[in-house]
Amino acid sequence: MKAMIFAAGRGERMRPLTDTCPKPLLKVRGRPLIVWQILSLVRAGITEIVINHAHLGQMIEDTLGDGSRYGAKLFYSPEATALETAGGIAQARHLLGEEAFIAVSGDIWCPHFDYSELLTVLEDEDPWGNPLPQDKRDLAWLFLVKNPPFHPEGDFALNNFAIANEGQPKLTFANIGVYRPEMFDGIAPGSHAKLGPLLRQYADQGRIGGDVYRGDWHNVGTIDQLEALNLPPQGTRP
16 A cells, blocks of 8 residues: 655645744654655555655755655656645546555654554455445545644544544544545646645545544644644653
8 A cells, every 4th residue: 555645735834844844744753744744654554655846845855855865766746836635636646556555644644653553444355255346435634633732623524534524523634644536536747736625526425434543643733833843752851
């Protein structure tokens, strides 16, 4: 299985830091955010990783190189202007291939997430071993997390491992998921397209599965959040 890391965002709320450094290269505990993700993927045996970029994208390529120092093989999908998440996937389809792939944001910090859990979540057979019809297979599998303070209303409900637009409680999409490539057939390369509307469309059709991740997870969206993650643990001397 391949993976894609989203790294094309401008990071407006992180300015002025992101005026001279792409957001995924900002460091938490001495390591760029995106490198935490690369190492977690490699630890799960996922070594072929596509990275899209736009703002200061060459700096990302220069910093990460071919990925060999991390045990990975990195491929880059440059965008003249950021194409949003679904648009970024459509642009990178030729690099991702025809099998299901993992996609994750490059600006989240979840150092203990086990990506090996995602290798078999999209089933092609029913519990009795019979092939599922093409139109009955889940197209995606998402992880949800407890709602953070900046997003108290959440995104989706979860009903027996099925993602739903309606229902309570609502939880927040962790920006970690597995997707079948055909989910993006309707998006032409180079188009701007968000992932959220696509997820809601297929959730209404009952074709998106999911689960809850209860480990350490942070969407690093502000300088205050970044500084808080870089504070020494309580009880230790700086």
